Amino acid sequence: LNAGPTAVDLHQAQATVQAAEQAMSRAHADLAAATLVAPYAGVVLEVNASEGETVAAGAPVLRLTDPTQVEAEITVVEEDFPLVKVGQTVDLFFDAMPAAAITGRVERIVPQRSATSTSPVYPVYIALDTAGPELAPGMTVDASVVIDRREEVLRLPRSLVRARPDGTATLKVWNGFSTEERTVQVGLRGNQYAEILSGLAEGDQVVSR
Template sequence: LDATVLTAPFAGVVLDVLVRPGESVGAGQALLLLSDPAAGEVRTTVIEEDLSLVNIGQTAEIYFDARPDLIVTGAVARIVPQRVAGEARPLYHVYLSLTDALPAGVLPGMTADASIVIDAATNVLRLPRGLVQARSDGTAVLQLRQNGQTISRNIKVGLRGDVYIEITDGVDVDDAVIAE
């Protein structure tokens, strides 16, 4: 074993040494954590309730803390169907491959946030989620100003994102929505 040579499958950067000299290792056990800067990848976590919505190839938007001025695009590359150990809430690792190499100022191992695009709609009426009291049956309640009075109106909603919710029925473009 003294003459053993380890060869990485790509030219990259060693992020972490996972075992120390003299430690026993098993077959298939990782020895090093490597990063390929030319093929950027981000590991994120997805909550259990959303895991069934995530599929290989879905588009993702990635935001690096080191470069808050950039939104980097990527795609879901791998989904690990094993719960992340040590987390109180059921989380699962999802790996996102970047469309391009890591941007300048971003180094392997730096932190990032990601949004995986589950579905998208264009040219729709949408409102900030905080203004809509959504129900699980696809309906919702919205506070409107009508004839100088505040009223509650039942509406129907469509796609729901982290920031916006699509309004499919019950609100016109000219309605005055109350934002409190």
């Protein structure tokens, strides 16, 4: 007859099993750590590593975007900057979708001149109300910020009015014999027209500079 396992044998066997279980747990943990999990569902824009390549800690492996959370960056000129406010409605016209406008709202305004432009313009970021698969990062867009709406007002073509930061502008007005400079108070300014609050009367002839 063979003698059964001793207490020492059983203890060693149990220790071997425990070591194997711990090794398996570590292997599962290592496998989980090696798996990239996106923080949200989206579209991969860029992959910076290949299969089997060693990646340094903290190095970006890929770029991900959420197609349902699209943001547009526009710029506004210096004289319009004081008129733009967070929450205002914006109509956006994409070259990729010329037949339809997409609405959005002003989400944030950067009170610092754009470093990529030689003219005095300021970045404004627009959150789109809807975004479809037709839109992609880097597309060009024209935007119209709806500041306010006015009817039955005195107005001039925008090209004739260059408003200063305090809302005034100097115009050349024909008085019947010659031109005279006149300071006017400017109100709302659109893409085509500027509202004149004071300094002009209906019928006054403004001369282009």
